[in-house]
Amino acid sequence: MMELRQVSGGYEAFKVKQINLTLRKGEFFALLGPNGSGKSTLLKLMTGVLSPEQGEICLNGTPLARYGSVQKAKLISVLGQEEHVSFDFTVEEIVALGRYPHQHGLFNWLSAEDERVITEAMEATHVAHYRKQPFRLLSGGEKQRVLLAKALAQEPQLLFLDEPTNHLDLKHTFNLLNMLKEWQRSKALTVFAILHDINVAALYADRLGLMKDGYLQVVNDVHLLKDEDRIEDIYRVRVNAQAHPQLDKPQFMLTPKEEQGQASPSLLAGYRLTQDEKLLYLCFDHPLKVMANSVWGSGISWAAHFCNFHVPKHYNCSNPESDVKRWLEERSIPVQQAIGMMTAVDLEDYVLLEREEAPFQLLAVVTAGTGNAVDISQNHDLQTLRQIGTINTMVFIDGHLTDGAFVNAVMTATEAKAKALATLQVKDKATGTLATGTSTDSVVIAATQRGKKTPYAGSATVLGKALGQLVYQATLQAIQKYWRRLGVTSAERG
């Protein structure tokens, strides 16, 4: 489609240098880079506004310089950063200007085909309802969409956009990019867009290029952005690449300077526990990063309120999540910062153990019932496994865990729980074999994310050992309390 070979050019004091790039037909290519890195200069070279001092730019195999302006406008259109419209045109008249390369004859009347394309472009950019309004009276974002409609009305093969989502609110940014993707697919439109938002680029681009100091440093697919060191080298900012929850695309987090490594009281001095018949509640002064399979707040999140609600033994509800949410609201606990579990166990029988193992502080809170103890290796009828008879394990860590360490911590806590069940010879009633857990267990691992990053939390680490021993002890004690309350004899245990 377009090929740049060893292209250099620009201004007296600034030039882009030695650019090699091939744009593929029908792709969405995003150009990223810090302010002043030369993105707009490169775009001006690619659109023929500036001429290369060295190298060659070809469009469909022919040097760009050989195209006449109308011939070029049939193939490429440009939505620049600042478009000035000097006359008092209506929206429709502005969009109609996009048709000029396709018009014939002396008077440039709009044909039926021109009218169809103009309407299609206005509808795609959601400006059709302003068609009779003067362009100058529109807002910045509305003007941007009208100018995009004009660029689309040109029916280009290649569309250049310089920060197209400037001025646009969230909805219109999303609509515009979705619409571009749609035109890219349905009309094999090639899109070359300068973007500032790397999250947007990661979501919409097929390939992207990173510019720095006039050089196109690298071109690749969006996974290139996962290279945090490279992004830091280009932008001088440390970003944290995360996986998008539904798509195989990276998304980026920034940490404001004042939030980094903020001092706050120690974990063990920074929480309050209250317990009544219905709720076991731990409230922390500062939110913790959480990995959990709780009824409310499952997955990875941040939370400061950890709740274990008591339910009757035969509690049955089609939507336990909405129940827990309602109970949180009834207690005025902020639902968006809460983790909620449920148990049929008497909450008075919770076990709380603290441990300090430098540099970590740990706190484990366990409630345990073994009425539905299960040996995971056996084949069970699923219906019988759905009753509440649960071991709920919460572990709080003053430490900075990577996502891998969170997974490791879940593993360690699970192994420790299984070992406690084995020590107490808890049996699966259905099979008579040793139980490995109960049918509806929950685990919560929460960390303050302060201090040096910890990549592991398995048995070969200080953290893993402390965590495993703490959960083992807490689970043992919680099961023993549960048995004492029920007056269960060892022969009946299971």
Ligand SMILES: Nc1ncnc2c1ncn2[C@@H]1O[C@H](COP(=O)(O)OP(=O)(O)OP(=O)(O)O)[C@@H](O)[C@H]1O
């Ligand atoms: N018309 C011009 N005449 C002279 N120098 C210019 C001109 N336009 C831009 N420059 C200079 O060229 C350099 C690169 O500018 P350019 O606009 O290409 O950067 P950019 O990467 O698009 O930046 P931004 O993200 O801020 O839009 C800058 O130092 C700028 O001052």
